[in-house]
Amino acid sequence: MLLSLELLGRWRRVRIDVDRVGKRYGGVRAVDELSFAARPGAITGFLGPNGSGKSTTMRIILGLASPDTGSATLDGRRYAELDHPTRDVGAVLDTMRAHPAMTCRDHLRLHARLGGHAPHRVDEAAEQSGVTAFAQRRVRTLSTGMRQRLALATALLGDPGVLVLDEPANGLDPHGLAWLRDLLTRLAAEGRTLLVSSHVLAELEVLADDVVIIADGRLVAEGPLREVLAAAGEPRSLEQVFLSLTEGAAR
Numbered sequence: 001m002l003l004s005l006e007l008l009g010r011w012r013r014v015r016i017d018v019d020r021v022g023k024r025y026g027g028v029r030a031v032d033e034l035s036f037a038a039r040p041g042a043i044t045g046f047l048g049p050n051g052s053g054k055s056t057t058m059r060i061i062l063g064l065a066s067p068d069t070g071s072a073t074l075d076g077r078r079y080a081e082l083d084h085p086t087r088d089v090g091a092v093l094d095t096m097r098a099h100p101a102m103t104c105r106d107h108l109r110l111h112a113r114l115g116g117h118a119p120h121r122v123d124e125a126a127e128q129s130g131v132t133a134f135a136q137r138r139v140r141t142l143s144t145g146m147r148q149r150l151a152l153a154t155a156l157l158g159d160p161g162v163l164v165l166d167e168p169a170n171g172l173d174p175h176g177l178a179w180l181r182d183l184l185t186r187l188a189a190e191g192r193t194l195l196v197s198s199h200v201l202a203e204l205e206v207l208a209d210d211v212v213i214i215a216d217g218r219l220v221a222e223g224p225l226r227e228v229l230a231a232a233g234e235p236r237s238l239e240q241v242f243l244s245l246t247e248g249a250a251r
């Protein structure tokens with residue numbers, strides 16, 4: 001059957017637009033006139049040195065921080081204006097709070113209730129994220145990789161069309177990385193929009209369709225990965241291109 005879930009209306013194709021966003025924290029300019037887009041059906045790798053403004057930008061997209069200037073929209077609407085924000089958008093942030101004494105399953109059940117998602121999504125999201133095998137374990141006993149999988153399962157509870165993932169590869173071993181690559185590729189192939197930050201550039205080079213590279217809160221490169229690499233002239237890896245574009249910007 002060729003009909004995709006998207007055509008059946010379970011999620012919409014949603015474009016993320018960041019338009020001249022600026023954000024200061026006191027004397028620190030975290031994001032500076034930043035504009036880029038992430039398209040549906042693609043994985044957009046979001047790269048930048050430490051402190052370059054990636055998390056701040058993602059928090060602004062998710063309505064967790066407000067920009068001083070500009071706007072971040074999903075299909076033209078700010079996160080707060082979406083009819084079903086928790087269904088439309090899933091996120092993994094480094095700040096995921098999970099009660100240490102809760103089992104993974106109870107954590108997912110709680111978040112399904114809070115997000116207004118159907119109870120059957122708990123088992124589905126656990127299965128999708130490889131959490132089923134340790135669903136009865138308490139959060140405090142989890143390895144870093146297991147925590148990442150639980151965070152992903154939480155993000156997938158609403159079966160969202162948009163995923164904003166801040167360093168989802170953090171702490172994953174090579175098996176975990178290969179598994180994450182397969183999962184994210186599949187989610188994008190289904191027509192979803194994925195914005196994924198990572199410092200694991202070799203991984204992003206395999207994974208990303210498009211890249212957005214920032215330094216000191218400003219855009220330094222944006223476009224299809226192949227074009228960004230080709231613009232560097234001689235054949236170069238994403239890591240080499242990243243290092244030369246962002247030299248001196250790490251904080």
Ligand SMILES: Nc1ncnc2c1ncn2[C@@H]1O[C@H](COP(=O)(O)OP(=O)(O)OP(=O)(O)O)[C@@H](O)[C@H]1O
Nearest residue numbers: 025028029030048049050051052053054055056057
């Ligand atoms: N709540 C905050 N209060 C004060 N400064 C902040 C706050 N959040 C971020 N910053 C500052 O804004 C800048 C951008 O930080 P941000 O966390 O967005 O960068 P990042 O690219 O995600 O970094 P990393 O790769 O290390 O996670 C940094 O200088 C950071 O210290």
